[in-house]
Amino acid sequence: MKYYNFTPSCASKYVSVTKMLNYNEAKYSSCDVCGADNLVDWSSIKPVFECETVTSHRTLPDMILYGGRIIHSFNVWYVVSAAFRDFCEKNFVKGVLFSDVVLVSRRRNKLDSIPERYYLMQITGRAQLDYAKMGVECSVCQKCCHYVYSSEFFPLYDPKGIFPTLLDESTWDGTDVFNHGDCTEVFMEKVCSSGLKGIDFLPYESKFDTASNKRYIRV
Numbered sequence: 429m430k431y432y433n434f435t436p437s438c439a440s441k442y443v444s445v446t447k448m449l450n451y452n453e454a455k456y457s458s459c460d461v462c463g464a465d466n467l468v469d470w471s472s473i474k475p476v477f478e479c480e481t482v483t484s485h486r487t488l489p490d491m492i493l494y495g496g497r498i499i500h501s502f503n504v505w506y507v508v509s510a511a512f513r514d515f516c517e518k519n520f521v522k523g524v525l526f527s528d529v530v531l532v533s534r535r536r537n538k539l540d541s542i543p544e545r546y547y548l549m550q551i552t553g554r555a556q557l558d559y560a561k562m563g564v565e566c567s568v569c570q571k572c573c574h575y576v577y578s579s580e581f582f583p584l585y586d587p588k589g590i591f592p593t594l595l596d597e598s599t600w601d602g603t604d605v606f607n608h609g610d611c612t613e614v615f616m617e618k619v620c621s622s623g624l625k626g627i628d629f630l631p632y633e634s635k636f637d638t639a640s641n642k643r644y645i646r647v
């Protein structure tokens with residue numbers, strides 16, 4: 429099977445989320461499987477995200493780029509539109525979990541709430557990569573999705589890149605969306621014909637390749 433990886437578009441025509449305003453009110457804990465620390469439990473809070481100002485030239489995409497302080501949680505997460513959530517429900521997409529968020533933007537130093545409904549989407553699907561074949565000693569924590577390395581080699585931060593990225597299909601839980609924005613080809617094709625906007629897809633094998641070699645499919 430073919431797989432893809434998706435991320436929010438960073439095109440300037442879309443507004444991005446600049447910060448989470450109430451992260452101090454969230455509950456944090458550690459993963460008891462791999463020891464990852466300081467992970468937000470999203471069920472402990474309704475996040476309030478501040479966005480850039482929406483104008484006729486800078487609009488809200490269906491998946492919003494987050495440019496605030498890094499917030500680790502038990503699952504990889506994105507801020508997505510009601511249309512994205514409806515798409516997932518209509519297509520019975522497995523491996524995602526939605527909860528409410530509030531979007532606000534600042535005007536003359538006053539916060540206005542944004543009327544469009546958005547959701548926090550957590551990715552709960554899991555699969556291991558075949559790191560041994562990739563020459564990396566690493567695994568994905570089955571509970572909190574953090575990478576656990578047993579060697580000095582970190583593909584995410586290696587400027588030389590690693591190609592190809594290999595999925596260990598025998599460990600894939602059969603979800604449509606898994607790990608860090610990874611997905612099936614069927615999911616990618618359905619998103620591409622759905623009219624959803626602001627999402628970049630990358631062939632899975634290019635995930636840890638150098639930036640110049642990456643060829644995106646953009647909607």
Ligand SMILES: [Zn+2]
Pocket residue numbers: 459460461462463464569570571572573574
């Ligand atoms: Zn963990």
